[in-house]
Amino acid sequence: MKSGYCRILPCVAFAGVMSLAISCSNALASNGTKPVPALFNQLEAFHGHVCAGSIFGARMGLAAKEELKKAGGTGKFTARYYDLSCPVDGVQVGAGTTYGNAALAVEDRDEHRLVLTAEGNKRKVEVRLTRKAEELGLKSRDLGKKAKALPAGSPERVQLEREIEEIFSWLKTAPDEEVVVTLLNNPKGSR
Numbered sequence: 560m561k562s563g564y565c566r567i568l569p570c571v572a573f574a575g576v577m578s579l580a581i582s583c584s585n586a587l588a589s590n591g592t593k594p595v596p597a598l599f600n601q602l603e604a605f606h607g608h609v610c611a612g613s614i615f616g617a618r619m620g621l622a623a624k625e626e627l628k629k630a631g632g633t634g635k636f637t638a639r640y641y642d643l644s645c646p647v648d649g650v651q652v653g654a655g656t657t658y659g660n661a662a663l664a665v666e667d668r669d670e671h672r673l674v675l676t677a678e679g680n681k682r683k684v685e686v687r688l689t690r691k692a693e694e695l696g697l698k699s700r701d702l703g704k705k706a707k708a709l710p711a712g713s714p715e716r717v718q719l720e721r722e723i724e725e726i727f728s729w730l731k732t733a734p735d736e737e738v739v740v741t742l743l744n745n746p747k748g749s750r
């Protein structure tokens with residue numbers, strides 16, 4: 560069952576989102592929850608910069624969507640994220656649940672936690688980050704601040720930028736179980 564949310568998106572008159580909407584189902588089609596590079600190009604265009612938060616948000620969204628499908632979730636999928644920050648855009652791209660189609664709510668509680676609900680049968684999946692993913696996200700942010708304080712092109716800055724790039728690359732490509740923790744939370748405990 561393929562969610563139809565990507566197809567709903569073009570009503571949003573925003574070129575970046577439109578191109579994302581047209582290609583996101585293809586970008587995910589053949590690779591399970593493992594995102595292909597095209598997805599991250601779309602994410603960057605949509606979000607406006609590359610950062611750990613948007614990347615891990617996409618991983619959380621993808622993992623939640625796949626898990627909820629596997630668990631037999633029916634109807635429209637809706638997302639709730641518990642921090643108003645970069646991962647929200649990742650969730651929109653990864654899970655296809657957008658603010659514009661009323662499939663996303665945000666509660667700003669400083670928690671990197673996503674709950675995806677299948678409105679048809681109310682099955683839910685909750686996704687959090689592994690400690691490693693969370694720590695690497697914070698580390699990339701700290702390294703970014705340090706790098707910005709150094710002259711562009713200096714060897715120290717280049718080295719820091721390389722480390723940040725490695726973190727982003729890990730967040731994009733590591734297996735789901737190393738990046739996210741997924742919990743099914745279904746009515747009556749059924750699967």
Ligand SMILES: [Zn+2]
Pocket residue numbers: 606608609610611612613645
């Ligand atoms: Zn960001």
